[in-house]
Every structure is written in C-alpha cells, then in structure tokens.
Amino acid sequence: MPKVVTLPGDGIGPEVTAAAVQVLREVAPDVQIEEHAIGGVAYDTYGEPFPQRTRDALQGADAVLLGTVGGAQDSVWNTLPRPLRPESGLLALRKALGCYANLRPVRVQPGLEHLSPLKADLARGVDILIVRELLGGVYFDGDRKIDGATAYNTMRYTTPEVERVARVAFWAAEQRKGRVTSVDKANVLEVSELWRRDVTALRDREYRGIHLNHEYVDSVAMLIVSDPSRYDVIVTENLFGDILSDLAAVIPGSLGLMPSASLGDGAGLFEPIHGSAPDIAGKGVANPAAAIMSAGMLLRHGLKRPEAANQIDRAVALALRAQPTRDLGGTADTQSFTRAVMDALETSPAVG
Numbered sequence: 019m020p021k022v023v024t025l026p027g028d029g030i031g032p033e034v035t036a037a038a039v040q041v042l043r044e045v046a047p048d049v050q051i052e053e054h055a056i057g058g059v060a061y062d063t064y065g066e067p068f069p070q071r072t073r074d075a076l077q078g079a080d081a082v083l084l085g086t087v088g089g090a091q092d093s094v095w096n097t098l099p100r101p102l103r104p105e106s107g108l109l110a111l112r113k114a115l116g117c118y119a120n121l122r123p124v125r126v127q128p129g130l131e132h133l134s135p136l137k138a139d140l141a142r143g144v145d146i147l148i149v150r151e152l153l154g155g156v157y158f159d160g161d162r163k164i165d166g167a168t169a170y171n172t173m174r175y176t177t178p179e180v181e182r183v184a185r186v187a188f189w190a191a192e193q194r195k196g197r198v199t200s201v202d203k204a205n206v207l208e209v210s211e212l213w214r215r216d217v218t219a220l221r222d223r224e225y226r227g228i229h230l231n232h233e234y235v236d237s238v239a240m241l242i243v244s245d246p247s248r249y250d251v252i253v254t255e256n257l258f259g260d261i262l263s264d265l266a267a268v269i270p271g272s273l274g275l276m277p278s279a280s281l282g283d284g285a286g287l288f289e290p291i292h293g294s295a296p297d298i299a300g301k302g303v304a305n306p307a308a309a310i311m312s313a314g315m316l317l318r319h320g321l322k323r324p325e326a327a328n329q330i331d332r333a334v335a336l337a338l339r340a341q342p343t344r345d346l347g348g349t350a351d352t353q354s355f356t357r358a359v360m361d362a363l364e365t366s367p368a369v370g
C-alpha cells in the first residue's frame with residue numbers, strides 16, 4: 019500500500035490540501051495518507067518549522083503532498099531568526115528529499131481560454147513546462163550575510179547541479195515537442211555563463227535530437243506572457259524559475275491553477291506554487307485546483323498511475339468550465355468547487 023505524507027502547512031494550505039486529499043482518496047482509495055506538520059504551525063507546536071517527527075515520517079513515504087507555508091507580512095513568524103521561519107522549513111524539506119527538479123506546468127486546457135486575461139488566440143493551446151532548479155543558487159548557498167549596511171547572497175552552480183536538472187528538462191522535452199529554452203542572464207553573470215556552457219554541452223553529447231536555445235531572463239519575462247506558444251520546456255535556475263512561474267500563472271488565469279512536482283533522489287514532493295494567501299486564508303474561498311492538480315502530478319510522477327492523474331485533470335477542467343472560483347471571476351468557493359470536481363470524477367471514466 020503506497021504511503022503519502024501530507025503537510026497542509028499555513029494559511030490556505032490546510033483548506034486546499036483537504037480538497038486535494040478528498041480527490042486523492044476518491045481516485046486512489048488504497049493509498050495510505052498520514053498528515054504531519056510543517057511551516058509556521060509546526061513552529062508553534064514543536065518550536066521548529068521542519069520538526070524531527072515530520073522528518074521521521076518521510077522515511078517510509080512514497081510521495082509528499084504539501085499545502086503552503088508562511089504568514090502575512092506582519093506575522094510574528096517573520097520576526098524569528100531565519101532558520102526558524104516557515105519558508106526555511108520548506109527549503110529544508112526540499113533539501114531533505116533531494117528534490118532538485120521542480121516541474122511547473124503552465125497549461126490552458128481546451129475550452130478554458132476565457133479564464134485567461136490574455137486574448138483567446140494567445141492563450142489557446144498554451145502548454146509550457148517550466149523546469150526550475152530547486153536546490154541551488156541564492157536560496158541555498160552558504161556564502162550569505164547581513165551585517166550592518168552590507169548584505170549579500172551568492173548565486174553559485176556547479177556542473178553536476180546544472181547537468182542533473184538539464185537532464186530532466188531534456189527528458190521531458192523528449193516526451194513533448196522536443197524543444198528546450200534555457201533561461202539565464204549570461205550577458206552579465208558568470209554563473210549563467212557556466213549554466214549555458216554546461217546545458218549546451220549536455221545537449222551536444224546526449225540529446226542531439228532536442229532543439230535547444232538560450233534566452234535572457236528579462237526578455238523571457240516579457241515573451242512568456244506576450245507570445246507563450248513559443249515555449250515548450252523552459253529550464254532555469256532557482257530564483258529565475260520562482261519568479262517566471264508566478265508570472266506565467268497569468269496565462270491560465272490564476273496562481274490557483276499552477277500545480278508542481280519536485281523530483282530528485284527519492285520520494286517526490288507535490289505542491290501548488292502559490293503561497294499561504296493570508297488575505298483570503300480562513301474564508302473558504304481559496305481555489306483548490308492547483309493543490310488538486312498537484313495530487314494528480316503525485317499520481318503521475320510519484321505513484322506512476324497516469325490513468326488516475328488524467329482522470330483528475332479531466333475532472334478539474336470540467337469543474338472549471340462549470341463553476342470557476344472567485345480568483346477566476348466566478349463564484350465557486352473551495353468546497354463547492356471541490357464538490358464539482360468530485361461530481362465530475364463520477365462521470366469521467368478512469369481511462370485515457
């Protein structure tokens with residue numbers, strides 16, 4: 019029996035995770051689900067954002083489903099020493115799982131173009147996979163400091179780190195349209211020079227069938243929303259990927275439509291890309307689609323059950339057509355949207 023550890027976390031995390039778990043139980047009733055603490059709520063209970071009992075629970079897990087962590091800008095958690103803050107718990111979790119490749123799909127499903135603020139002909143058919151490096155760059159480098167009027171962080175990458183994430187991007191492109199755009203800032207940064215050199219060398223050595231091009235991150239920030247269909251797979255470093263993926267959420271219409279899968283050495287981590295949304299937390303109006311689709315990615319990549327994953331994707335698309343949530347201009351709240359997904363599952367056979 020596969021074991022999934024759920025980590026609902028803070029803010030809207032528990033609301034959207036409850037929805038995802040409801041759907042997961044429906045399509046994979048044999049999966050054993052075990053809930054544990056992460057983030058601010060874990061700090062409040064155990065004095066640390068990634069407590070030992072949560073670390074222990076990961077040992078036998080086949081996959082991890084996370085909600086969100088973090089508080090409002092004025093949250094007391096933001097006054098803690100950095101290692102005790104909710105976000106540090108999430109980074110430590112990613113590190114502990116060895117999840118170096120974060121897959122962030124950006125899709126406009128057929129018939130849902132009207133949810134996008136882009137003109138319908140720009141939004142139609144968009145299907146981009148952002149592969150974000152997740153364990154390196156400024157997020158993790160130990161060369162960092164704040165001292166009086168000076169502060170710095172360091173963006174450092176090694177060839178093995180670049181190659182392992184680029185491999186995931188090339189592998190993904192092989193199942194898709196065969197195009198990879200590597201995004202960097204090689205006109206300014208040495209670290210990008212190495213990134214570009216290593217991605218190119220790997221393609222030349224092992225993935226000659228893939229079309230590779232390189233673009234600068236500032237230009238991609240413009241092109242991804244003005245001409246999204248130019249992209250198939252995008253591979254980029256940690257911070258650029260964080261920013262570009264929130265920006266790309268504009269294409270389907272909301273952060274609430276952006277799931278993710280983080281893959282690497284062992285059990286995968288599956289989470290919506292959005293945050294704890296303190297402005298709407300506790301109101302029951304969060305869009306749970308990204309969390310539900312993350313459960314779909316868990317079934318696809320973590321438990322190797324593509325039929326169940328497809329079933330979830332179809333049900334979410336049907337629910338979005340019938341009852342969009344408020345962030346998408348509709349009226350559905352978290353519960354009514356989840357109900358619509360559950361109803362759609364009943365009418366959507368588990369094949370395909």
Ligand SMILES: NC(=O)c1ccc[n+]([C@@H]2O[C@H](COP(=O)([O-])OP(=O)(O)OC[C@H]3O[C@@H](n4cnc5c(N)ncnc54)[C@H](O)[C@@H]3O)[C@@H](O)[C@H]2O)c1
Pocket residue numbers: 030034085086087088089090105108273274289290291292293294295296297298303304305306308345
């Ligand atoms: N993976 C994570 O756990 C994660 C990701 C991003 C931010 N954070 C944390 O979350 C906290 C809040 O960050 P923020 O406000 O910058 O970003 P956010 O993603 O929480 O919210 C940005 C905006 O999008 C809206 N939004 C986000 N998800 C939504 C959903 N599912 N349905 C409807 N609307 C949604 C919010 O209401 C808000 O207006 C911070 O502490 C931040 O560090 C955590």
Ligand SMILES: CC(C)[C@H](C(=O)O)[C@@H](O)C(=O)O
Pocket residue numbers: 088105108109260291
């Ligand atoms: C909360 C934060 C650490 C996190 C990140 O920057 O990776 C978030 O923004 C995300 O996109 O998952």
Ligand SMILES: [Mg+2]
Pocket residue numbers: 260261264291
């Ligand atoms: Mg982010």
